[in-house]
Amino acid sequence: MFEKYTAPTAGEKITIENGKLNVPNNPIIPFIEGDGTGPDIWNASVRVFEAAVEKAYKGDKKIEWFEVLAGEKAFNQTGEWLPNDTLTAFREFLVGIKGPLTTPVGGGIRSLNVALRQELDLFACVRPVRYFNGVPSPVKHPELVDMVIFRENSEDIYAGIEYAEGTDEVKKLISFLREEMGAKKIRFPETSGIGIKPVSKEGTERLVRAALDYTIQQNRKSLTLVHKGNIMKFTEGAFKNWGYEVAEREYADKVFTWAQYDRIKDAEGTAAANQAQADAEAAGKIIVKDVIADAFLQQILTRPAEYDVIATLNLNGDYISDALAAQVGGIGIAPGANINYVTGHAVFEATHGTAPKYAGLDKVNPGSVILSGVMMFEFLGWQEAADLIVNALEKAIDQKTVTYDFARLMEGATEVKCSEFADALIKNL
Numbered sequence: 001m002f003e004k005y006t007a008p009t010a011g012e013k014i015t016i017e018n019g020k021l022n023v024p025n026n027p028i029i030p031f032i033e034g035d036g037t038g039p040d041i042w043n044a045s046v047r048v049f050e051a052a053v054e055k056a057y058k059g060d061k062k063i064e065w066f067e068v069l070a071g072e073k074a075f076n077q078t079g080e081w082l083p084n085d086t087l088t089a090f091r092e093f094l095v096g097i098k099g100p101l102t103t104p105v106g107g108g109i110r111s112l113n114v115a116l117r118q119e120l121d122l123f124a125c126v127r128p129v130r131y132f133n134g135v136p137s138p139v140k141h142p143e144l145v146d147m148v149i150f151r152e153n154s155e156d157i158y159a160g161i162e163y164a165e166g167t168d169e170v171k172k173l174i175s176f177l178r179e180e181m182g183a184k185k186i187r188f189p190e191t192s193g194i195g196i197k198p199v200s201k202e203g204t205e206r207l208v209r210a211a212l213d214y215t216i217q218q219n220r221k222s223l224t225l226v227h228k229g230n231i232m233k234f235t236e237g238a239f240k241n242w243g244y245e246v247a248e249r250e251y252a253d254k255v256f257t258w259a260q261y262d263r264i265k266d267a268e269g270t271a272a273a274n275q276a277q278a279d280a281e282a283a284g285k286i287i288v289k290d291v292i293a294d295a296f297l298q299q300i301l302t303r304p305a306e307y308d309v310i311a312t313l314n315l316n317g318d319y320i321s322d323a324l325a326a327q328v329g330g331i332g333i334a335p336g337a338n339i340n341y342v343t344g345h346a347v348f349e350a351t352h353g354t355a356p357k358y359a360g361l362d363k364v365n366p367g368s369v370i371l372s373g374v375m376m377f378e379f380l381g382w383q384e385a386a387d388l389i390v391n392a393l394e395k396a397i398d399q400k401t402v403t404y405d406f407a408r409l410m411e412g413a414t415e416v417k418c419s420e421f422a423d424a425l426i427k428n429l
């Protein structure tokens with residue numbers, strides 16, 4: 001199966017049958033340590049995972065970790081940034097976890113993080129954002145933020161269809177656009193680079209389905225489609241339209257959409273539309289609504305309680321993730337998962353990057369990867385281990401035993417290192 005790696009001899013594979021995961025008591029889970037602060041964070045996080053599993057299951061369950069390479073460590077050891085074996089491991093063992101990987105800006109290799117998502121078709125990037133009591137925040141009511149972002153993870157400008165200024169490719173594309181497509185508004189055709197933004201109906205529908213299934217399972221109240229459809233009509237605007245259509249077509253008895261609201265309003269007036277929405281809410285239906293991305297970014301600050309589950313395109317989701325994370329205390333406790341709900345493939349990872357200036361200092365907050373592990377345990381159905389970790393984290397914050405990012409904003413805090421924060425959590429389990 002592998003060209004160069006040797007899989008652990010102990011442990012079994014997680015499999016999927018009829019859409020349901022079969023998780024053995026000793027699953028093999030591939031992990032990527034990550035670049036920059038990745039090794040510090042991984043070493044801290046894995047100790048918390050092991051201690052939580054041991055405490056929850058007293059030896060009945062155990063993870064067989066399988067290190068796979070990507071990024072700088074892979075390049076230094078194999079000459080490849082993302083060896084085939086690494087992809088094979090994630091394909092074969094279904095569920096994995098990773099630290100952040102560096103992407104150079106303005107040139108060099110394309111994102112390995114994005115490549116992994118695309119290669120494994122992990123179409124939903126799921127990033128829950130909630131407040132933990134006591135965490136320092138720049139806003140007055142961070143506790144009102146309780147959202148789960150479903151970011152489309154396989155399309156949009158992240159598809160990497162981009163041509164650099166001055167190249168033969170860009171010249172060819174620009175002349176095609178101007179001469180054959182009638183594009184008259186490329187302001188500086190001689191010196192433009194061009195990026196292309198594919199957004200499809202299938203891609204939108206599977207993302208919105210995943211978000212709606214989650215909204216239903218978790219008894220959440222609304223799903224908001226966030227888009228910039230006023231400007232990018234056939235990509236972002238189409239995302240909104242396709243989102244409403246799939247919601248109405250496939251979840252008719254469970255949702256009430258603002259598209260329905262508008263139709264009732266046009267036919268019968270505002271009072272009738274308001275009544276229809278009120279009736280739907282009273283019947284426990286999920287309200288599917290939409291908002292333009294710039295307005296959304298101001299409303300998450302002014303009216304966060306109005307937003308619940310969010311479905312959005314790739315770039316919007318990237319921006320929104322960091323903005324919302326900041327609102328509840330920062331990127332140090334912002335977890336995430338990249339999931340294909342059909343094949344069961346999932347790779348869990350923090351929202352933040354490699355934070356290179358802190359690499360090797362044993363300093364940063366491992367909370368995001370630790371909470372990504374919590375999401376992984378929940379995905380596996382190991383809720384007891386997940387709950388133990390969340391309680392331990394809440395206790396550590398309550399005790400004001402925190403890493404630098406929280407300590408610098410908290411009065412009376414004890415600043416601990418990345419590894420010591422893991423120690424504190426393990427003590428609190």
Ligand SMILES: NC(=O)C1=CN([C@@H]2O[C@H](COP(=O)(O)OP(=O)(O)OC[C@H]3O[C@@H](n4cnc5c(N)ncnc54)[C@H](OP(=O)(O)O)[C@@H]3O)[C@@H](O)[C@H]2O)C=CC1
Pocket residue numbers: 099100101102103104113331332349350351352353354355356364365366367368405
């Ligand atoms: N999925 C992935 O693997 C991702 C990879 N990246 C990559 O990471 C590299 C660096 O990106 P950059 O834009 O600097 O963003 P980062 O998220 O790596 O860091 C930005 C800032 O966020 C804060 N921060 C990040 N991680 C933590 C943590 N664990 N604990 C506390 N604070 C933290 C720090 O803030 P402060 O300075 O205030 O202390 C840091 O300087 C790039 O190559 C980028 O492409 C980026 C995002 C995701």
Ligand SMILES: O=C(O)CCC(=O)C(=O)O
Pocket residue numbers: 101102103111112113114318321351353
């Ligand atoms: O791949 C990268 O380097 C950045 C990705 C990113 O910012 C994200 O997924 O949130």
Ligand SMILES: [Mg+2]
Pocket residue numbers: 318319321322351
């Ligand atoms: Mg990002």
